[in-house]
Amino acid sequence: xxxxxxxxxxxxxxxxxxxxxxxxxxxxxxxxxxxxxxxxxxxxxxxxxxxxxxxxxxxxxxxxxxxxxxxxxxxxxxxxxxxxxxxxxxxxxxxxxxxxxxxxxxxxxxxxxxxxxxxxxxxxxxxxxxxxxxxxxxxxxxxxxxxxxxxxxxxxxxxxxxxxxxxxxxxxxxxxxxxxxxxxxxxxxxxxxxxxxxxxxxxxxxxxxxxxxxxxxxxxxxxxxxxxxxxxxxxxxxxxxxxxxx
Numbered sequence: 001x002x003x004x005x006x007x008x009x010x011x012x013x014x015x016x017x018x019x020x021x022x023x024x025x026x027x028x029x030x031x032x033x034x035x036x037x038x039x040x041x042x043x044x045x046x047x048x049x050x051x052x053x054x055x056x057x058x059x060x061x062x063x064x065x066x067x068x069x070x071x072x073x074x075x076x077x078x079x080x081x082x083x084x085x086x087x088x089x090x091x092x093x094x095x096x097x098x099x100x101x102x103x104x105x106x107x108x109x110x111x112x113x114x115x116x117x118x119x120x121x122x123x124x125x126x127x128x129x130x131x132x133x134x135x136x137x138x139x140x141x142x143x144x145x146x147x148x149x150x151x152x153x154x155x156x157x158x159x160x161x162x163x164x165x166x167x168x169x170x171x172x173x174x175x176x177x178x179x180x181x182x183x184x185x186x187x188x189x190x191x192x193x194x195x196x197x198x199x200x201x202x203x204x205x206x207x208x209x210x211x212x213x214x215x216x217x218x219x220x221x222x223x224x225x226x227x228x229x230x231x232x233x234x235x236x237x238x239x240x241x242x243x244x245x246x
Contacts, residue, residue: 002155003197007054011192015057021113022055026132051174052131064115064192068100071193073118076127076134087120135177140236143180191239198243205244
């Protein structure tokens with residue numbers, strides 16, 4: 001039994017506008033299946049996509065706080081020229097420089113039009129086959145513990161596990177990496193960005209939720225009411241949802 005990432009949720013005051021930004025940033029397409037805006041590869045809405053993790057922009061009434069998001073995206077680049085071109089293009093689309101205490105690093109930290117931080121990574125050999133999103137990055141206190149929980153939750157392979165960071169990727173070695181970075185601070189505010197997970201065809205959602213609880217997940221009430229998905233938190237209180245197969 002295992003779950004797969006369906007998409008990354010980003011809460012937004014204006015999902016359509018933020019969706020347009022991310023669609024142009026990733027050279028993808030913005031779809032409008034309902035109240036949300038879904039951003040994924042062009043050619044028609046495929047959900048979940050077999051090789052990439054899409055972005056679903058969900059409307060909320062509250063703006064982002066000044067606290068740095070504990071989950072963010074890293075974007076891949078092919079070479080130094082592509083990195084510079086991408087930063088310039090994103091800035092023209094409405095991205096702004098962001099200072100999260102990164103210091104002198106080879107990547108560029110930006111924020112989308114509603115202040116969600118993301119990184120344009122320097123070229124890396126390991127990111128050449130990920131698609132435009134190189135990694136989903138999670139701040140945490142204990143990368144080893146997070147790797148154990150999420151590795152078992154999704155049955156992803158470990159590429160690196162240290163006290164400072166843990167890196168997972170799909171067992172099929174496709175799509176973005178899932179990276180946990182050690183930070184000194186625990187979570188303080190509700191997550192603006194989180195993952196939605198989906199059972200594989202034929203698997204039982206409630207059995208998967210029970211398995212996650214046994215691994216250390218906790219139930220989460222965000223006022224969702226009677227919905228077909230289940231809201232949970234991981235052992236460090238990062239929010240995520242388990243969707244019902246459609």
